[in-house]
Amino acid sequence: MKKILSLVMVSILGGTITLGAYKAFIEKEQKHVVTESKPATSFIPTNYKTTHSNFIAENIDFTSAAEKTVNSVVHVKNVTTSTGQPSLQDLFMGRMPQRRQTGSGSGVIISPDGYIITNNHVIDGSDKLSVTLNDNKTYKATIVGTDSKTDIALLKIEPGVDLPYATFGDSDAAKIGEWVLAVGNPFNLTSTVTAGIISAKSRDLSGQSNQSFLQTDAAVNPGNSGGALVNKNGELIGINTAITSQTGSYIGYSFAVPSNIARKVIEDIMEFGNVQNGILGVRGGSLNSGYAEKLGVSETEGFYVDDVEEDTGAFVAGIKSGDIIKKIDNIYIKKFSDLRGYLDTKRPNDIVNVNLLRNGVQKNVNVTLLKNNTLTLPNIGIIKDTKLKDLKPYKVKKGVKITRLDSQYDDYLRRDGVNEGDIITTINNIDVNSVEDVQEIIKNRDPNVPLSVVIINKRGEVHRYGLR
Secondary structure, three states: OHHHHHHHHHHHHHHHHHHHHHHHHHHHHHHHHHHHOOOOOOOOOOOOOOOOOOHHHHOOOOHHHHHHHHHHEEEEEEEEEEEOOOOHHHHHHOOOOEEEEEEEEEEEEOOOOOEEEEOHHHHOOOOEEEEEOOOOOEEEOEEEEEEOOOOEEEEEOOOOOOOOOOOEOOHHHOOOOOEEEEEEOHHHOOOEEEEEEEEEEEEOOOOOOOOOEEEEOOOOOOOOOOOEEEEOOOOEEEEEEEEOOOOOOOOOOEEEEEHHHHHHHHHHHHHHOOOOOEEOOEEEEEOOHHHHHHHOOOOOOOEEEEEEOOOOHHHHHOOOOOOEEEEEOOEEOOOHHHHHHHHOOOOOOOEEEEEEEEOOEEEEEEEEOEEOOEEEEOOOEEEEOOOHHHHHHHOOOOOEEEEEEOOOOHHHHHHOOOOOOOEEEEEOOEEOOOHHHHHHHHHOOOOOOOEEEEEEOOOOOEEEEEEO
């Protein structure tokens, strides 16, 4: 008993000495350090109530949006036939080996009777198309129409029963930072759902200002193309189309055609058989600090009008060179892809309200969009439909007018006697009287045979060119 009591007393004494030493030396030293430390940065207001890094995500229920979408997203299988490298035996027998290739992507059912939207590149060159639904039923698919410019295609299957389908949302109303789901079939897996946010709007990957994508950080991989990008309500706000990657797989960002553009394209295909593009009739570029300094303007955002095409809606409405377009129908225009993206949702004869700056003064004008009657003819330049006044000086009754020479061949053509305003009368020995005539000839041409173009200048000289 005495030994136990002694052991307890020794323990108490040892603890007292240790605590005293801590108070006298260690704790005192720590107080000294805190007292002498100084803040490395200025004060930043902070909300300490949010302590969980996934707080926002945990308060959004993605299950409802996923349930609305997975059954409307399909797997698209594309079988193409290509010509392989011939062997000596093939050459001797006079035959060309055929190789069948299979590609795949995704699609979104947009009507109960089996209309499906996907990417043009998913079905391009197909000999045989099939669509597999989320319940593993497979149907033969036919192509209703395509638009390579926006990379949108419309397919049709005959299911015999009503199908679940996606509801279009308003992509213009989508906001940067908004949560979205990407639904598709990456790596031939069915109905894969990934989540992310909208990282940016009106992205142009081509550098030619002819694209306007929604950018998201939801994981999109090969096979997701043509699949759905939906908001938290399950509304379709985009068609997943592209990724930027050095490996071919997702590394951070993906891109989708906005639903307002996709919906307009398929409505045009269903109603007209092709896409109806309404043009404003201006040429120019996006403003930035360097361009603004060069032009001598103070604005660094907006679309600067360099030139207005004659006989267009912008010309009639009085838009002038030097104007800066800031808004169209309350859509802010910070760069050309904003303008391009919004106009891609419009048709000929639609009226838009344009808010612009002219010499620092705001002005609003209503512009009626017209059908695009211009076309870029390779190696020649931009051509457009003619009027009687255009043809009269050339003493011809038909033809299309050159409005701008190709910058690469400008000097050569001018030295040869060809200038803006000169008339193209025939292509491939076919008389042309409109841009549509030219488009039809190009569409039906043999790609291995050069285009034969006849041009008449103001002196009545005839020039013939062969164009690849």
